[in-house]
Amino acid sequence: MLFVCDMHIHIGSAGNRQAVKVTASKDLTFANIAKEAAERKGIDVVGIIDCASPRVIADIEEMIDTGEMLPLDGGGLRYREAVTVILGSEVETREPGGGMSHHCSYFPDIRALKAFSAIMEQYITNVNLSSQACGLSAAELFRIAEGCEGVMVPAHCFTPHKSPYGACVERMAKMFGDAWERIPAIELGLSADAFLADRIQELSDKSLLSNSDAHSLPKIGREYNILQMEQASFAEFAKALWRQDGRRVEANFGLDPRLGKYHRTYCEDCGHIALGEPPVPACERCNSTNITRGVLDRIVQIADYAEPHPPEHRGPYQYQVPLQFVPGVGSVALNRLINRFGSEMAVLHQATRAEIGQAVGEKVADLIIAAREGALRLQAGGGGRYGRAVTKDTSQIRLPGIS
Numbered sequence: 165m166l167f168v169c170d171m172h173i174h175i176g177s178a179g180n181r182q183a184v185k186v187t188a189s190k191d192l193t194f195a196n197i198a199k200e201a202a203e204r205k206g207i208d209v210v211g212i213i214d215c216a217s218p219r220v221i222a223d224i225e226e227m228i229d230t231g232e233m234l235p236l237d238g239g240g241l242r243y244r245e246a247v248t249v250i251l252g253s254e255v256e257t258r259e260p261g262g263g264m265s266h267h268c269s270y271f272p273d274i275r276a277l278k279a280f281s282a283i284m285e286q287y288i289t290n291v292n293l294s295s296q297a298c299g300l301s302a303a304e305l306f307r308i309a310e311g312c313e314g315v316m317v318p319a320h321c322f323t324p325h326k327s328p329y330g331a332c333v334e335r336m337a338k339m340f341g342d343a344w345e346r347i348p349a350i351e352l353g354l355s356a357d358a359f360l361a362d363r364i365q366e367l368s369d370k371s372l373l374s375n376s377d378a379h380s381l382p383k384i385g386r387e388y389n390i391l392q393m394e395q396a397s398f399a400e401f402a403k404a405l406w407r408q409d410g411r412r413v414e415a416n417f418g419l420d421p422r423l424g425k426y427h428r429t430y431c432e433d434c435g436h437i438a439l440g441e442p443p444v445p446a447c448e449r450c451n452s453t454n455i456t457r458g459v460l461d462r463i464v465q466i467a468d469y470a471e472p473h474p475p476e477h478r479g480p481y482q483y484q485v486p487l488q489f490v491p492g493v494g495s496v497a498l499n500r501l502i503n504r505f506g507s508e509m510a511v512l513h514q515a516t517r518a519e520i521g522q523a524v525g526e527k528v529a530d531l532i533i534a535a536r537e538g539a540l541r542l543q544a545g546g547g548g549r550y551g552r553a554v555t556k557d558t559s560q561i562r563l564p565g566i567s
């Protein structure tokens with residue numbers, strides 16, 4: 165069976181309103197994520213990656229006690245027969261050379277998660293907060309996660325500030341040593357896609373995940389994966405990453421990487437986002453070398469191949485423009501569409517132009533269809549600024565709802 169899975173979602177606060185991720189929306193609680201995925205997004209499996217916070221653990225235990233969350237035999241928690249939650253934790257590591265990177269570890273059950281949390285408490289100053297620095301290297305974190313039955317996936321692997329390729333190394337095999345072959349998958353991040361990752365040879369064995377890294381409820385599902393599994397559970401998820409017994413990542417649905425916040429090199433002095441042939445070593449406009457290197461620029465710099473070399477097992481990578489990114493779709497139109505079609509996925513992939521037009525008018529329907537067909541012109545993002553959709557009449561429209 166095929167399942168829609170978004171495996172990187174943050175928590176803003178615990179059920180009692182205590183902060184978990186300061187920069188994330190307060191509505192992003194453990195319970196609300198499951199509800200949003202079930203009722204509005206049409207997502208089958210969510211990986212919540214701030215679960216090692218004792219504040220979140222308390223929420224999870226309460227939901228298990230009240231029967232709202234049902235522990236599954238294969239690991240994971242079932243919510244209302246609709247959504248499976250996989251418990252995860254994103255942690256920041258530091259290499260001996262100083263580079264920092266993020267890694268998401270996923271755990272079968274609350275027991276394994278609590279064991280991981282208890283160990284990490286020794287290394288993290290405030291284990292209640294999200295994506296905290298632990299001072300360990302990525303290889304050291306891997307051993308702890310593995311010891312707690314976790315599966316670790318390096319996160320948003322190419323972004324400039326906190327990622328393996330963006331901030332630490334040219335080859336992850338070097339960073340992880342022996343552990344590299346015990347890592348089944350990597351996460352691409354919003355500014356990269358499979359075509360770019362497949363220019364690096366050491367990734368050919370790895371499954372690729374495209375996840376939302378959502379810091380607010382509407383952003384859940386802006387990237388997701390279609391996984392072939394027998395059922396939605398932790399054990400099946402792990403098998404899919406390892407491509408065992410016919411389980412696999414069947415397809416990735418992600419943003420066109422130009423819409424990501426770090427696609428091209430950005431000048432910190434004059435704000436220019438590079439346009440020319442990558443890699444760009446200095447600002448094209450003011451010559452400054454005070455730059456934040458773009459994901460595309462970095463990949464071209466370290467690539468083994470000038471063209472993508474997708475391995476046999478790689479599924480298709482499908483671009484999608486989430487409704488939030490479509491010019492003209494405000495919150496009123498968004499709610500009307502979701503109420504009419506049941507979920508954002510149904511609007512993005514199934515609803516016809518005529519049906520969308522009836523719900524929100526012809527103009528918006530045209531834009532949604534143009535986005536679906538890849539007909540919107542895009543201007544690349546960089547330095548923490550999202551890319552933009554540019555409508556056909558060339559009047560530039562800033563993407564709504566995005567900081």
Ligand SMILES: [Zn+2]
Pocket residue numbers: 254266295319320
């Ligand atoms: Zn991160």
Ligand SMILES: [Zn+2]
Pocket residue numbers: 431432433434435436447448449450451452
């Ligand atoms: Zn400049």
